[in-house]
Amino acid sequence: MRRRVDIVSVAAGLAVTALGVLLLLDQLGVLRLSFDYAAPAVLATAGTVLLARGLARDD
Amino acid sequence: MTEAATLARDPAHGMLGGVCAGIGRRVGVDPLVLRAVFVLASVAGGAGVAIYVLAWAALPEAPGADGAERRRRLSSADPRSLQVAAGIGLLVLAVLLVFRAWGFWVGDGLVWPVVLVTSGAALVWRQSQREGEPETVVPDGSAGGRERRGVGLSARLGSSARGGAVLGALLVVGGGLVFLWLNDALRPARDVLLAVVVVVAAAALILAPWWLRLVRGLSAERAERIRSQERAEVAAHLHDSVLQTLALMQRRADDPRAVATLARRQERELRAWLNGSGAGDSPPTTLAPALGRVAVEVEDTHGVAVEVVTVGDCPLDPATEAVLAAAREALTNAAKFAGTEPIALFAQIDADRVVVFVRDRGPGFELEAVPDDRRGVRESILGRMQRHGGRAAIQAAPGAGTEVELVLERRS
Numbered sequence: 001m002r003r004r005v006d007i008v009s010v011a012a013g014l015a016v017t018a019l020g021v022l023l024l025l026d027q028l029g030v031l032r033l034s035f036d037y038a039a040p041a042v043l044a045t046a047g048t049v050l051l052a053r054g055l056a057r058d059d
Numbered sequence: 060m061t062e063a064a065t066l067a068r069d070p071a072h073g074m075l076g077g078v079c080a081g082i083g084r085r086v087g088v089d090p091l092v093l094r095a096v097f098v099l100a101s102v103a104g105g106a107g108v109a110i111y112v113l114a115w116a117a118l119p120e121a122p123g124a125d126g127a128e129r130r131r132r133l134s135s136a137d138p139r140s141l142q143v144a145a146g147i148g149l150l151v152l153a154v155l156l157v158f159r160a161w162g163f164w165v166g167d168g169l170v171w172p173v174v175l176v177t178s179g180a181a182l183v184w185r186q187s188q189r190e191g192e193p194e195t196v197v198p199d200g201s202a203g204g205r206e207r208r209g210v211g212l213s214a215r216l217g218s219s220a221r222g223g224a225v226l227g228a229l230l231v232v233g234g235g236l237v238f239l240w241l242n243d244a245l246r247p248a249r250d251v252l253l254a255v256v257v258v259v260a261a262a263a264l265i266l267a268p269w270w271l272r273l274v275r276g277l278s279a280e281r282a283e284r285i286r287s288q289e290r291a292e293v294a295a296h297l298h299d300s301v302l303q304t305l306a307l308m309q310r311r312a313d314d315p316r317a318v319a320t321l322a323r324r325q326e327r328e329l330r331a332w333l334n335g336s337g338a339g340d341s342p343p344t345t346l347a348p349a350l351g352r353v354a355v356e357v358e359d360t361h362g363v364a365v366e367v368v369t370v371g372d373c374p375l376d377p378a379t380e381a382v383l384a385a386a387r388e389a390l391t392n393a394a395k396f397a398g399t400e401p402i403a404l405f406a407q408i409d410a411d412r413v414v415v416f417v418r419d420r421g422p423g424f425e426l427e428a429v430p431d432d433r434r435g436v437r438e439s440i441l442g443r444m445q446r447h448g449g450r451a452a453i454q455a456a457p458g459a460g461t462e463v464e465l466v467l468e469r470r471s
Contacts, residue, residue: 036160040153047149054142055087 011052015045067121068114076115084121092144095181099151102165102173148178172238179230186224300328316362316399323364327355346379346413347372350406353387357402361394364401371408373469381447382413382467388439389417389463397421397461413449415465423455440465 022041026033033041066085070077073090079097083090100107155174158164239245245252304325311317343349347369354365373379386404393402397419406415429436436453440463444451449467 036156040156040160043149043156044153047146047153049146050142050149051146054139054144054146056139 012049015048019045066118068118069121071121076111077120078111078114078118081118081121082114088143088147089140089185091181091185092140092147095177096147096151098177099155099174102170144181168238168241172234172241175230175234175237177234179227179232179234182227182230183224184227186221186227296332300332301325319364320358320362323358324355327351343375345372345374346383346408347406349375349383350386350404350415353383354390354404357387357390357394361391363394363397363399365390365394365404366401367404367406369406369408373408373410373413378447378449378467378469379413381443382415382449382465385440385443385451385463385465386415386417388435388443389465392435393417393419393421393461393463396424409469411469413465413467413469417463417465418460420460423457423459423461425457426453426455 019041022031022033022038025031026038067081068077069080069084071080072084073080074094079090079093082088083093097107097111100110152174155170159170164170236245304321308318308321311321343352350369351367354367357363358365375383386406390402390404398421400420403418404415405418406413426436440453441451444465444467447467449465451466452464453461454464455461
């Protein structure tokens with residue numbers, strides 16, 4: 001039986017991972033993440049998760 | 060490719076060129092959310108107007124057909140619509156903040172009030188559309204419960220719609236006030252506004268007890284009105300059904316068979332009403348109620364009681380309709396030849412198998428003794444089941460009653 005990809009988990013995971021990478025790079029000093037950019041990143045992560053949940057099909 | 064899968068403009072349901080309506084139909088999002096996004100993108104950097112014009116020029120016009128599924132998906136009553144709206148709202152906010160950080164910004168005094176006003180207007184608009192949608196009544200186990208639950212759901216929907224509309228109105232007014240405040244337009248009116256606020260607050264404090272009493276009185280009156288309507292409905296139903304049947308039974312007291320038939324019909328109708336399934340005139344679309352209706356028809360035609368027990372249900376299709384027709388024939392034969400003994404119909408309906416038994420305690424018969432020109436058993440039961448991929452077995456012996464077994468393996 002073929003496994004179906006859970007789009008909600010994938011989108012949420014990718015978004016949270018991207019946010020984590022950003023914060024890690026900031027912590028390592030590779031980039032300076034000011035509040036002006038950290039706030040949109042957090043909002044975009046939450047928005048992506050919500051959007052993925054809302055658009056997920058009923059199976 | 061289906062209509063819903065094609066990205067196209069939908070001018071029939073749009074406000075300008077149907078771009079948002081078309082995209083919303085394609086991705087299953089309320090177009091109102093997309094319209095809000097375009098408005099905000101237009102205010103933030105002007106990109107919204109350019110993108111809209113490009114999309115209007117690039118997208119073909121959709122054919123005018125629409126469907127119930129699409130309307131359902133676009134319905135603002137869909138709970139997932141809220142998640143989509145919140146998600147898009149957060150993404151738009153993130154983009155606005157990034158634009159602000161980059162300097163592509165008209166100014167806080169314009170953008171944030173427009174954000175508030177647009178969000179509030181979208182909310183008010185959404186609630187106004189929602190009020191036009193039909194109310195959903197949830198079936199319940201009992202008639203009274205059904206009424207109560209229907210009223211409760213309606214009340215909850217109404218209360219949530221009012222709350223959303225009030226929040227939207229507050230956002231619109233708040234956005235306007237923020238715009239005026241940020242642009243220093245409120246300074247001349249500050250003293251007057253302060254006086255108005257104080258007077259309104261004092262009046263609210265004075266009138267609050269009367270207002271609360273009025274609200275409670277209205278709620279109590281509404282609850283009493285609902286209760287009296289329920290009582291009137293139950294009384295009307297009892298008069299139309301039970302009392303009329305009792306009067307009919309008194310008039311036909313000398314005919315026990317007719318009295319029994321009337322009593323069983325009334326019992327069935329009352330049970331259906333109590334269970335909330337009703338006894339509508341529309342033909343059933345699934346096997347279990349169709350078997351029940353066939354039993355009722357045989358009872359009415361031949362005046363013999365038919366005890367029906369069904370477990371499970373499935374939609375009617377050519378194969379299950381064949382089972383239904385064979386069961387009707389078996390019931391008719393039993394009613395004709397089994398005398399006054401009640402007939403039992405038992406059906407077990409699973410996802411992959413349908414089994415129906417029709418039993419009677421009549422005189423029975425020998426299948427081999429049935430003349431070849433009598434086609435009721437051979438064609439209408441055995442042959443019909445075979446033609447539709449099922450089988451039928453008849454166990455009958457003189458003096459031992461008859462049992463007809465109908466089996467259909469369903470293909471999923």
